[in-house]
Amino acid sequence: MATIPKALRDYLDQTGEISLFAMRFFREAFHRPFEFKELLRQCYVIGYNSVFLVITTGFIMGLVLTLQIRPTMIDFGAVSYMPQLVSIAIVREIGPVVTALICAGKIGSSIGAELGSMKVTEQIDAMEVSGTNPFKYLVVTRIWACILMLPLLVIAADAIGLFGSFLVETTKGEVSMRLYFNRVFDSLLFGDLIPATVKTFFFGFAIGLVGCYKGYNSTKGTEGVGHAANSAVVLASLLLFVVDFLAVLVADIFYEI
Amino acid sequence: MITKGDITSLAMDPAHTNSAPIITIRGVTKSFGTHQVLRGFNLDLYPNENVVIVGKSGSGKSVLIKCLVRLVEVDEGEVQVLGKSIPDLQHDELDEIRADVGFLFQGSALYDSMTVKENLQFPLRRHSERMKGQDEEELIHEALKNVGLESAIDLMPAELSGGMKRRIALARTLILQPKVILYDEPTSGLDPITSNEIIQLILNIQRTFHTASLIITHDMDCARVISNRMIILQDGINYAEGTYEELSKSKDPKVKAFFKEVQNR
Numbered sequence A: 001m002a003t004i005p006k007a008l009r010d011y012l013d014q015t016g017e018i019s020l021f022a023m024r025f026f027r028e029a030f031h032r033p034f035e036f037k038e039l040l041r042q043c044y045v046i047g048y049n050s051v052f053l054v055i056t057t058g059f060i061m062g063l064v065l066t067l068q069i070r071p072t073m074i075d076f077g078a079v080s081y082m083p084q085l086v087s088i089a090i091v092r093e094i095g096p097v098v099t100a101l102i103c104a105g106k107i108g109s110s111i112g113a114e115l116g117s118m119k120v121t122e123q124i125d126a127m128e129v130s131g132t133n134p135f136k137y138l139v140v141t142r143i144w145a146c147i148l149m150l151p152l153l154v155i156a157a158d159a160i161g162l163f164g165s166f167l168v169e170t171t172k173g174e175v176s177m178r179l180y181f182n183r184v185f186d187s188l189l190f191g192d193l194i195p196a197t198v199k200t201f202f203f204g205f206a207i208g209l210v211g212c213y214k215g216y217n218s219t220k221g222t223e224g225v226g227h228a229a230n231s232a233v234v235l236a237s238l239l240l241f242v243v244d245f246l247a248v249l250v251a252d253i254f255y256e257i
Numbered sequence B: 001m002i003t004k005g006d007i008t009s010l011a012m013d014p015a016h017t018n019s020a021p022i023i024t025i026r027g028v029t030k031s032f033g034t035h036q037v038l039r040g041f042n043l044d045l046y047p048n049e050n051v052v053i054v055g056k057s058g059s060g061k062s063v064l065i066k067c068l069v070r071l072v073e074v075d076e077g078e079v080q081v082l083g084k085s086i087p088d089l090q091h092d093e094l095d096e097i098r099a100d101v102g103f104l105f106q107g108s109a110l111y112d113s114m115t116v117k118e119n120l121q122f123p124l125r126r127h128s129e130r131m132k133g134q135d136e137e138e139l140i141h142e143a144l145k146n147v148g149l150e151s152a153i154d155l156m157p158a159e160l161s162g163g164m165k166r167r168i169a170l171a172r173t174l175i176l177q178p179k180v181i182l183y184d185e186p187t188s189g190l191d192p193i194t195s196n197e198i199i200q201l202i203l204n205i206q207r208t209f210h211t212a213s214l215i216i217t218h219d220m221d222c223a224r225v226i227s228n229r230m231i232i233l234q235d236g237i238n239y240a241e242g243t244y245e246e247l248s249k250s251k252d253p254k255v256k257a258f259f260k261e262v263q264n265r
């Protein structure tokens, strides 16, 4: 053991622990009792807290993307392909990844901090002794809520991003809304939509899992809470790119272009 | 009002010689990594008795009472609560025992995101069958009345003072009508007047509900007034045992040093 550098050992330790935590989630997620009320509350909290942020970034993303690409497309004489290009870029990659990153910052950190402070103030112990399984009540509900809400947030971001892109097109190129969105929906195939949506479930899972893992295992003291929130964001963001890469790889095998 | 130097205990006399203990701890050991916290601790708690455990910070007092409800698993030794061996229980049986054992946490541990009322409802979620025939609203009012805070029912924990938090936590502990209560530093972080109020509440609870209690504290005034018996936890064992008077007159150098250190604070 002594020959393995400490950094590598910590990395491996943590990977193992998160995997165990994820396995515990799958073991407890499908067994009664289910905490439906808390799940609904978490869905509401997660959706409500991030929807404004997600919509704003989605809108700006659509505007900026279109403004940046348009001149090049004009040079190539392909400006009429703008709706196809932008919609594929947003729906397949930029929408999900940007939204997930925003959510990793917003949701991941708040879950990490909330569970972390519950841990260090013994609220989790108090739940345990009062007959409620805190893993089910706190962790399972939050991870499910992330899994369910992230796709919805991504759809909202995609829609508003496409709308932003349309605004640029219509002011610069005088395309009607109907024509623009006809082109968008003509170009989007199931092969784009399904993998893009499926991967957002995994993004939600990654964000919820890491936030809960960091909070639930945070160490004593207020410092521990800050560390839990911070490292939840860093690790979740990193994990998102790994998940994205794997998702694209798998999708590529199934839907060869 | 409790005055300094007033040596007699105000705790009710348990007269326990003829009954079986509610809690029995024999030779309990517990280590975290290489750090051995408990090294063979023994204790008996009899019905309607208040036993105070004192010890230096970090001596393992919280770990010890967490072993009683299996928030911490013991390494070796015997832990019996209400006639059941805690380390061997299945999860459902453990939940039953936990409902009979009230636990007041060191920092109150109220759920931040819930109102006072929801905090009190929480233990009833899984144990409604124990409380059959009793209206939930009534139970909550009753519990709040016991701690004199009926007006706080719709407040959030963040809106309460430290003393109020401690009382609400106590109400949450009392709501399942436990037979034993474990208090982890019930007066820590409170001013002397509020501490006295909490001490009076604990004494009242002993009188009214005839519960047995294990009380951890740093506060020697609290220990003196509240205890039928005291145990000094040192070096991971029950180092000395007796009434406050007996221990304060002890000739043992470590016990003497302990009392001296506490008085100088």
Ligand SMILES: Nc1ncnc2c1ncn2[C@@H]1O[C@H](COP(=O)(O)OP(=O)(O)OP(=O)(O)O)[C@@H](O)[C@H]1O
Pocket: B032, B037, B055, B056, B057, B058, B059, B060, B061, B062, B063, B064
């Ligand atoms: N979960 C844990 N993991 C590792 N070490 C722990 C854990 N819980 C407690 N300890 C260690 O056990 C020792 C005893 O802790 P404990 O909380 O019981 O002390 P205490 O007597 O209650 O002190 P205080 O009066 O400050 O509350 C400490 O050294 C602590 O670091």
Ligand SMILES: [Mg+2]
Pocket: B061, B062, B063, B106, B184
């Ligand atoms: Mg303690």
